[in-house]
Amino acid sequence: MPPLEQALSSPNFPFYAHLRDIVCQYLPKDCVETIDRTFFVADFAHKEQKRASGEPYIIHPIAVATVIAQMHLDVESVQAALLHDVVEDTEITSSMLEQEFGSTVNEIVEGVTKLDKLRFHDYKEAQMENFRKMILAMTKDIRVILIKLADRTHNMRTLGALRPDKRVRIAKETLEVFVPIANRLGISDVRAELEELCMASIYPMRYRVLKAAVTRARNNRKEVVSGILEAITGRLKEAGIEGRVTGREKRLYSIYRKMVQKELQFREIMDVYGFRIILKDVDSCYRVLGQMHNLFKPRPNGFKDYIAIPKLNGYQSLHTSLVGPHGVPIEIQIRTELMDHMAARGVAAHWSYKENGSKAVSTASQKNAQDWIKNLIDLQQSAGSSLEFVEDVKTDLFPDSIFVFTPDGTIYNLPKGATPVDFAYALHTDIGHHCIGARVNHHVFPLSRSLQSGQSIEIITSKNSCPNAIWLSTVVTSKARSCIRQYLKGLRSQECVLIGRRLLQNTLRSVRIESLTQDQIQSILDNFNEKDMNALFSDIAMGNILTVAVAKFLDPDSHHHHELPVKGTGGLPFTFAQCCMPIPGDNIIAHIAQGRGIVIHNENCKNFREEDRVPGKVLNVSWNMAVTANMDFKTTLLIELNNRQGILSEISNAVDIAGSKIESINSDLKDEKTFLINLIVTVKDNLHLTSVIKRIKAVPNVISVYRRR
Known part of the structure; x- marks a missing residue:
């Protein structure tokens, strides 16, 4: 039976028909026939299975394959997307897949199957061995992670059938793990959709309120937008430049993030009108930039050239900020068709097909992704542990x-x-x-x-x-x-010992320790779990143990201490952690962080992980109350209140009466009537903080006040 007739014989063919229409638009006929046969096998394998919603299970693989097809990925990617659950959930084996569809499809399916077994509760858990496995699966064939992103996209679209707590957990995992990967690979369409879906699950009330506000704002400004569009289109015709102009819609999550991060009001963001001009070539982009600067007045420091200097994920475009009619702010993006295509699909565009059926040429995004993956392989080979590897990857994921x-x-x-x-x-x-x-x-x-x-x-x-x-x-x-x-690991043992010895001697001299007794040496070895001093010196040279930790262990009461608000740092400079903002009266601990020196945390800080609480990474410290008595410390208060006129003024007055100062304030809408105020204030210690909280609680309409740790 021909592949199409096999597919047509399935009662689930109507679900498959939309996917087939998409692949017919860009894949050759023989590839479409191969996908027809793949659908028939996947449908047969999943025929007894149902989703949580009661629908046939095959709907999920079809939806994943549809996302892949919308990226215009190659035939093997679409096949692997249709088959990505068969090995794990059905009686079909890897050897059967390889025999039927070839080694490439089987290897991609195997990679996705391994990823499906990884479960992250949050980014901290993902940091360990599971996250390492996921990144390394991606280095073998990047199509593995593209299918995983498509799989996660469909799962996020169908979260409604799950319990609220499970919805929030999966959404947070998606936002913290998969969105950064999509961004790093330049796949903005997938990244933007995942961000919107995550926001709807994590903050459903805020999402609904913001969506309604955006709809109202867009309806109210249709005339302004159409007027600017006509002016831009008219100027292009006058200059004889072919191109298309569209209004650029702001994404809800992007609006929300700007409101929170930049402490802006909704109207400040929605007052900016965004447009995109798509042209044939790069030369036209720069010509149109000049035309736009003649049409509207450019804003100072409002121009960015991402064509000459692409972003790390390969994104290219000209961005310019202008002052439009009646003084309205305008943002315009100018790019070519290829750049627009790349902005949406990123690295996935490498597998796109041209009209003649040949693969598209390598692009900036593809080169960036290849360089990144080569770098990941190098990191894997040189990293000493999962934590070390993930810390390195994290830098690349959040650049x-x-x-x-x-x-x-x-x-x-x-x-x-x-x-x-x-x-x-x-x-x-x-x-x-x-x-x-x-x-x-x-x-x-x-x-x-x-x-x-x-x-x-x-x-x-x-x-x-x-x-x-x-x-x-x-x-x-x-x-x-x-x-x-890698260089340090390749050093001869003797050289490593010499480097470590010299580093430790320099640090000990800074705290006036010229030599060590035998008892001190034995105490150091016991505390840092080293078999002898040469092993200690080697670990110091490798960066596994910081010399400041050894110096602090030997001299917990340095002569410098009386000058500092914290005792036990050996007189070395330190900073207070911004995550927990410790204040006098809190139990504190010092973490020796690479690149940041000594950081003082609250002992119960959630960002201070168990793997950090090891000799060489922590110092036992305490407050020097004689010094802190004359100092102010910042801490964050979260205030929930029913909004009314004048309430912020009364809160500010209460803080002032309590002898404190407000360093910063921002608000967030919890629901239609309730606001959350994030207030950073200065206090002397825990007792002073209690007094400030008591004063704020006395303000009418304040529901609750508590310290954010």
Whole structure:
């Protein structure tokens, strides 16, 4: 029986028909026949199964394959999407799949099946071995993660059949794990849909209120939008430039995130009118930019050229902010058809088919993804543990990038906080290994200082220099950390011991310890679980133990302590954690964080993990009350209230009467009547905080006040 007739014989063919229409638009006839046969096998395998909603189970694989087809992925991807659950949930085996559909489809299905077994409760759990497995599955064939993203998209669309608590758990997992991956791969269509679905599940009331407000705002401004559209279209015709112009709709999650992060009111965001101009070539983009700046007045510092300097995920476009008719703010994105296609599909566009059936050429997004995956493989080989590996990947998943230049004008993208050492390794591993200094904008620049966008960097090298273990505490790129670790691991044992010995001696001298007694040596070895001092020195050289922890263990009551509000840091500089904002009276602990030095946390802080509570990473510290008595400390209060006129003024007055100051304030809508106020105030200690809370609680219409930890 021909494949199409097999497919038509299924009672579930109507569900499959839409997918088939999509693949017919871009795949050759023989590929469509292969997909028909694949559907028939998947349908037969799942024929006895039902979803939680009572619908035939085959609806889910079809929906996943539809998302894949909408990305215009290749035939193997669509096949694997249809079959992604058969090995785990049915009697069909991997060997049967390979025999019927080939090794490529079977390997992709196997990769997705392994990912399906991973369950994350939140990003912290995902940080460990499961997250490592997921990232490594992606490095073998990136289509594995594309199908997993499509699978998660359909699951998020159908969360309604689950309990509310399960909906929230899955949505948070999606927002914290899968959305960053979609963003890093440049697949904005999938990322945007997942963000919207996550917000609807985690904050259903806020989502409904915001959606209604956006609908009203869009209806109220139709005339303004159409007027600006006509002006832009008319200017393009006058200039003889072909292109299409559309109004750019702001996504709900994007609006919500801007309101929270930038503390903006809804009307401030919706007063900005967004438009997108799609053109044939890059030359037209820059010509149209000039036309738009003639048509409307450009805003200072409102232009970004992501065509010349693409984002890390390959995104390209010109962005400009203008002042439109009657002073309304306008944001315009100008790009080519290919750039628009890439912005929506990112790395997935690599498998797109041209009209003649051949694969599309490699793109900036594909090259970025390939470089990233090559980097992940290098990290896997050099990482000493799952935690170490994931910490490195996290830097790449959440990049806040800067761009810098070589002296000859070549542009490099680096994560925010990158140092000249990061830049040296970005140029070449050998340059990083032999780096001894840097000049930034022709001036000598410290290797440990963070770079800024637009700087020109020249790296100074010496054949006799080698990587320094201290660099591990300042570099931020995963490539730099990976290369430094690999070099240190390759050092001869004797060299490692010498480096570690020198680092420890320098730190001990800073706290006036010139030599160690035999009893002190034995105490150090016992505390840090080392068999001898050479093993300790090696671990110090590798960056596994920080010398400050050894110094603090030997000298818990340094002569510097009386000057600082916290005792037990060995006189070394420290910062207070912004996640828990400890204040005098709290039980505190110090964490030695690579790249940030000593950070003081509340002992019960949720961000302070069990794996961090090991010798070499923590210091036992306490408050120096004689010093803190004359200091102010910041802490965050969450206030729930029924809004009324003048209530913020009364809260501010209550804080003032209690002898405190407001550092910052922002609000969020909990439901139609209730607001949540996030208030950062200054206090002396826990007792003073209790007084401030008591005063605020006395304000009418305040429902609750509690400290955010």
